[in-house]
Amino acid sequence: MFLRHLSLVDFRSYPSAEVELEPGITTFVGLNGQGKTNLVEAVGYVAGLSSHRVSQDAPLVRAGAQQAIIRAAVVRDGREQLVELEINPGRANRARLGRSPLTRPRDVLGTVRTVLFAPEDLALVKGDPSERRRFLDELLIARQPRWAAARSDYDKILKQRNALLKSAMPVLRKGSRRRTDRDPEELERALHTLDVWNGHLAEVGSSLLYARLRLLRDLLPYLAKAYDEVSAGRGAAQATYRSSLHEEVATQIAGGDVPEQDALRQAMHASFEQVREQEVERGVTLVGPHRDDLVLQLGDLPAKGYASHGESWSFALGLRLAAFQLLRSDLGTDPVLVLDDVFAELDAGRRERLAAMVGDAEQVLVTAAVADDVPATLTGRTFHVTLGEVSREPD
Ligand SMILES: Nc1ncnc2c1ncn2[C@@H]1O[C@H](COP(=O)(O)OP(=O)(O)OP(=O)(O)O)[C@@H](O)[C@H]1O
């Protein structure tokens, strides 16, 4: 698929912008702070309903304005669709598909698919586990948008279970005065409620975990290949899923197995039993996909803490390129590939190889502060971005 048109109103630094796009390669060039990333951030937002730079919507709206609007015309198999998003910080966002308003903005997911690589992705390698969990879940949703609902259900259930753990702490805690006072009925009730939430969390949690594991299994071959290509064979990129479930199942998963969802659900229940004391002590849920991690390895060493800057960058890039390849093979159409500032940090060989790898994608949007950093083979059409003005360089 490709974007044919992008239109912004009060998005970031843009009072308004209209950009005509074409398939193939388009490069946005401009000095620092002129609005290149803002532009591609809007593209990523239309696809995933979140920014790769901020977790809140407020910074996306131009300072002084009340709302931002992104419109994108996307063409897939010759058929054009118009997506419109209204970003209203502090209030509900709104989405339209064609002329029809959607009940929930979430329903727009899947219309535009992108894979976006940006400097922030270095955090995939160097940052907290939450960064890698987000990578997996976002890819899951890009692949099958219905996971957005499950993902949000999981967060809600988790919140409620944590609230219960906190509120029932005095009753559940072993040796606490309340418990030795023994109000058996109260204890019974608390245990029963906990059981109910265990059931909900294990149900949604095991399906999410199962989906992540299958996703990872599908992704890994592409990751190894992408890293190998970018680095010209200097190191094997690997990733292992680190599960918070009890040891036996966690070991199995770390070994690359994908247990059936039923087994995962049972393992979650068993793990709840094991950590009950600690959970009650601390008032937080210690088992579930929200506690998991993806351990990245380069050769025999963990990437985090060992890989060089350029290697970390290449690893993060490898993850995104793998995501691109996976979606391409799944969807039967190419997602729009966005490369924000990717070239400045790569050595000459890696630049050229990357250019060769992405050259056949249906649409690639590239940003660069220095035009010469972009390999000649990948320059394509050029737009100049100056202070929120986007103008096309004559061919
Ligand atoms: N909500 C907002 N309202 C107004 N201006 C904003 C808003 N958010 C960001 N900006 C401005 O947008 C500019 C940053 O734009 P952007 O990140 O797109 O730059 P860039 O061209 O990608 O630069 P670089 O080459 O450094 O990556 C900054 O000057 C910032 O002040």
Ligand SMILES: [Mg+2]
């Ligand atoms: Mg930028």
